[in-house]
Amino acid sequence: MQYWDVRILTASYARENVVIELYGRTREEKSIVIRYEGFRPYFYLVDPPKSILDDLKKDGNVLKLEDCTLFVDGEDKKCVKVAIKEPWTVPEYRNELGRDCRVLAADIPFAQRFIYDLDLNSCVRVFGERIEGDYTTDLVVRADKFEECEPFKPSLKILSFDLENSIKNGTIYTICCAIKFKEKRFIERLSGNERDIIQDFVKVVQKYDPDVITGYNIDGYDIPTIIERSKQCGIRNLPFGRDFTQLRNVGGRFWRLHGRIIADAWWNVKREVKPKQETLNYVAKILLGERKEDVDPTKIDEEWKKDRDKVISYCLKDAELALHILEKIAVLNKSMDLATVSKLPVDDVINGRTSTLIDSILIREADRNKIGVPQTKHVRKREKIIGGYVHTIEPGLYHWVCVLDFKSMYPSVIISNNICFTTISDKGKVVSPTGIRFLDKGERLGLLPQILERLMNDRENVKRKRAESKDDDEIRYYDGLQNAIKTLMNAFYGVFASSFYRFTNPEIGGSITAFARENIKNVIDELENEDLTVIYGDTDSVFFSSPYDNLNDTINFGKEKGERFSKGGIVLEFEKVLEPFFSHGKKKRYVGNVVWPKKEMLVRGYEIRRTDAFDLQSDALNMVFKEIMKCDLDKAVKVAREMTTDVANGKVPIEKLVISRSCKSYNFYKNPDTQANVQAARKREKMGYEFVPGMKVSWIVTDGKKSPQIVEPFISGKAFEHKPDYNYYARRIAMTLARITEVSNWDEKSLLAGVQQSTLFGKDRSRSKKKERIKKTDKKLTLEDFM
DNA sequence: TGCCCTCGGGG
DNA sequence: GTGTACGAGGGCA
Numbered sequence: 001m002q003y004w005d006v007r008i009l010t011a012s013y014a015r016e017n018v019v020i021e022l023y024g025r026t027r028e029e030k031s032i033v034i035r036y037e038g039f040r041p042y043f044y045l046v047d048p049p050k051s052i053l054d055d056l057k058k059d060g061n062v063l064k065l066e067d068c069t070l071f072v073d074g075e076d077k078k079c080v081k082v083a084i085k086e087p088w089t090v091p092e093y094r095n096e097l098g099r100d101c102r103v104l105a106a107d108i109p110f111a112q113r114f115i116y117d118l119d120l121n122s123c124v125r126v127f128g129e130r131i132e133g134d135y136t137t138d139l140v141v142r143a144d145k146f147e148e149c150e151p152f153k154p155s156l157k158i159l160s161f162d163l164e165n166s167i168k169n170g171t172i173y174t175i176c177c178a179i180k181f182k183e184k185r186f187i188e189r190l191s192g193n194e195r196d197i198i199q200d201f202v203k204v205v206q207k208y209d210p211d212v213i214t215g216y217n218i219d220g221y222d223i224p225t226i227i228e229r230s231k232q233c234g235i236r237n238l239p240f241g242r243d244f245t246q247l248r249n250v251g252g253r254f255w256r257l258h259g260r261i262i263a264d265a266w267w268n269v270k271r272e273v274k275p276k277q278e279t280l281n282y283v284a285k286i287l288l289g290e291r292k293e294d295v296d297p298t299k300i301d302e303e304w305k306k307d308r309d310k311v312i313s314y315c316l317k318d319a320e321l322a323l324h325i326l327e328k329i330a331v332l333n334k335s336m337d338l339a340t341v342s343k344l345p346v347d348d349v350i351n352g353r354t355s356t357l358i359d360s361i362l363i364r365e366a367d368r369n370k371i372g373v374p375q376t377k378h379v380r381k382r383e384k385i386i387g388g389y390v391h392t393i394e395p396g397l398y399h400w401v402c403v404l405d406f407k408s409m410y411p412s413v414i415i416s417n418n419i420c421f422t423t424i425s426d427k428g429k430v431v432s433p434t435g436i437r438f439l440d441k442g443e444r445l446g447l448l449p450q451i452l453e454r455l456m457n458d459r460e461n462v463k464r465k466r467a468e469s470k471d472d473d474e475i476r477y478y479d480g481l482q483n484a485i486k487t488l489m490n491a492f493y494g495v496f497a498s499s500f501y502r503f504t505n506p507e508i509g510g511s512i513t514a515f516a517r518e519n520i521k522n523v524i525d526e527l528e529n530e531d532l533t534v535i536y537g538d539t540d541s542v543f544f545s546s547p548y549d550n551l552n553d554t555i556n557f558g559k560e561k562g563e564r565f566s567k568g569g570i571v572l573e574f575e576k577v578l579e580p581f582f583s584h585g586k587k588k589r590y591v592g593n594v595v596w597p598k599k600e601m602l603v604r605g606y607e608i609r610r611t612d613a614f615d616l617q618s619d620a621l622n623m624v625f626k627e628i629m630k631c632d633l634d635k636a637v638k639v640a641r642e643m644t645t646d647v648a649n650g651k652v653p654i655e656k657l658v659i660s661r662s663c664k665s666y667n668f669y670k671n672p673d674t675q676a677n678v679q680a681a682r683k684r685e686k687m688g689y690e691f692v693p694g695m696k697v698s699w700i701v702t703d704g705k706k707s708p709q710i711v712e713p714f715i716s717g718k719a720f721e722h723k724p725d726y727n728y729y730a731r732r733i734a735m736t737l738a739r740i741t742e743v744s745n746w747d748e749k750s751l752l753a754g755v756q757q758s759t760l761f762g763k764d765r766s767r768s769k770k771k772e773r774i775k776k777t778d779k780k781l782t783l784e785d786f787m
Numbered sequence: 788t789g790c791c792c793t794c795g796g797g798g
Numbered sequence: 799g800t801g802t803a804c805g806a807g808g809g810c811a
Contacts, residue, residue, distance in 0.1 A: 012799085013799090042800095043800075084800095088799065088800080090799095090800035091799085091800060093800090094800070105800085106800055107800055107801060109799070109800060109801060110799080110800060111799095112801090113800070162797090163797095163798085164798065165798055166798080167798055170798090215797095216797070217795090217796040219796090220795085220796060220797065221798075222797070225797085225798085248799080250799090250801090250802080250803075251801095251802065252803085253803065253804085254803070266796050267796090269796095270796085270804090271804095278796055279795095279796070280796080297797080297798050298798075300798055318797095352801095352802080352803090353801090355801095356802080375800095376801075376802080661793095661794075661795095662794075662796095662797095669792095675793090692798090694797090694798080695798090788811105789810105789811095790809105790810090790811090791809090791810085791811105792807105792808090792810105793806105793807090794805100794806090794807090795804105795805100
């Protein structure tokens with residue numbers, strides 16, 4: 001019998017004959033679809049009444065009823081396994097039977113059920129034979145059996161596309177594609193009749209047969225546009241799938257396709273990079289050092305009329321940029337690692353939720369241990385559990401700050417306290433700070449602690465292999481893998497500690513965070529007992545000043561503390577040194593210069609999203625941060641003041657005051673009259689400029705005192721003929737800066753924080769004097785001081 | 788402090 | 799498709 005090693009990319013099923021279809025790429029880098037017949041859906045009923053069983057026995061769609069015992073709600077219970085013919089009828093059964101009986105595991109997608117039951121990994125060796133079939137793939141295989149195989153990462157074929165269409169009437173002008181497979185690259189430029197463009201695009205997808213389709217904001221724009229326009233042109237069918245089926249919209253936001261992964265570059269950049277601005281141009285600049293071509297997309301109709309070739313070239317460039325961005329952030333590579341450790345098709349990792357990852361691990365384990373799999377509870381309002389402990393932070397500038405992190409705090413807590421949905425019990429001897437009881441390990445070892453311990457060991461093993469390896473590729477491989485395991489472990493606590501999930505409840509999540517709070521508070525107490533000033537702490541990290549004012553001694557000091565406070569399975573890791581470190585006394589807001597292990601500026605909680613603000617705001621903030629990081633608080637405050645006065649006096653380039661936002665059609669809004677973007681759009685129209693719903697409009701505030709505020713549209717390249725409300729802008733700037741400088745008078749406490757350290761060891765008097773000075777000059781610095 | 792509304796990306 | 803879907807920021811009570 002022939003066999004193929006396959007990396008699974010997507011999993012689905014065909015209704016006809018109920019055939020499971022696994023799409024992927026082989027070790028030889030051929031595209032493949034694996035068909036498997038004979039697998040049928042099933043679920044469980046907990047101790048069903050006889051009447052239900054009688055009905056099921058008479059039901060022609062029911063294939064089999066089988067008695068079994070499952071561990072449910074803390075005890076073994078009599079259950080019945082119900083196998084039925086068609087996966088798409090399961091929801092009906094679930095709802096119907098759910099009225100009189102507890103139903104288990106009836107909400108697991110069919111293809112996943114299959115993967116779990118055959119315990120398939122992300123890569124499998126499939127035995128079977130080649131057959132004919134209506135697919136775009138190189139190979140169509142009828143599978144007989146699966147075996148394990150070494151994971152591998154084949155090259156994937158990626159197609160990136162972009163379209164340009166009329167703002168006025170929506171007509172698609174062009175679709176351009178950039179395709180990449182191994183070292184080969186292709187491009188396609190489609191233009192002409194709209195109907196032809198769309199149909200040619202379908203042919204291009206079928207011809208190149210990509211594993212991955214990408215582009216920038218294709219989920220939210222290009223894909224819906226193509227579907228919408230195809231309807232306008234009377235195209236009935238868009239067979240983009242590897243089985244010639246159509247795109248399916250999931251949850252209003254995402255798209256799925258049989259055999260191909262839709263990986264929107266925008267979403268992935270958002271997730272992986274969190275850029276402060278998300279436009280393609282900005283992201284291309286920061287990631288690739290490239291920019292878009294010189295076409296104004298807000299005037300696409302004129303541009304098209306003027307120079308078609310230029311617009312087509314612009315369109316192709318955008319497709320290429322999206323492709324390069326996706327490659328740059330290496331999401332496919334990382335996703336393959338995460339798919340390997342969570343044993344899932346790559347698609348589920350890229351487009352699925354974290355609970356999908358956890359399900360994959362946990363449901364298999366539950367099945368093996370005859371533990372009932374509850375269904376996801378649909379709760380409207382989610383009951384919030386108390387989160388991590390956040391230590392209060394005194395305002396001030398601190399020096400040589402050591403940051404220590406609890407290594408895998410939540411997993412450690414779960415393991416050491418045997419926290420699990422299988423161990424929660426009134427009879428338990430482990431009592432959480434919230435009073436919830438869990439059986440101890442001797443009585444019943446929890447599933448969750450078991451899995452997490454295994455993952456932790458796996459990660460250590462991979463790390464060891466990485467350390468032993470001499471080969472660069474191998475080192476990279478192991479590094480990706482250990483990172484993926486870390487991500488997976490974090491996903492566990494994410495799901496268990498903070499939200500509803502099929503296997504947990506707020507009591508369990510609340511217990512986990514309560515234990516964690518207890519841990520960190522204990523460490524803070526112990527550190528303080530050693531006369532160390534703990535500056536800050538959040539969930540699993542503590543910040544304290546080193547008594548030394550140089551890097552080497554500080555590093556040794558931090559290491560020593562980390563080692564000493566690691567005990568009982570909880571490890572405190574020395575993570576970084578900050579010099580200096582500043583906070584104005586608000587939790588979760590601070591700035592620091594990381595000087596070890598690598599140099600970078602760390603800003604938390606102060607970031608401004610450019611789209612929500614005008615340029616001057618972030619400019620001002622950055623300038624002030626720069627001074628603070630130079631330890632010149634005087635200068636920082638001075639800069640802040642000057643900036644505000646300049647704005648109040650109108651000494652500022654007008655473009656720095658422009659606020660932009662998109663505007664939908666007016667009647668879309670609840671009360672359009674109060675919205676600045678609507679006001680700007682209306683005035684823009686009155687001035688004789690075009691406004692199309694969805695367009696981005698720019699404006700400047702001319703009277704911020706009125707409610708709603710008065711704004712005037714700003715048209716780039718044209719002189720602004722109104723007077724900006726400089727006081728309004730000065731106030732906004734002051735408000736932004738006051739977030740940092742409104743340290744109520746750099747009070748004694750804030751000074752002490754630094755002074756103590758320096759005088760204690762008789763060093764660095766200059767620095768404390770500098771602080772004294774600030775204390776004298778800035779009694780209280782508030783909004784009024786700026787005005 | 789907490790709830791409600793809006794937006795981002797794209798043309 | 800045996801299914802679930804963001805997250806930050808501003809305004810306002």
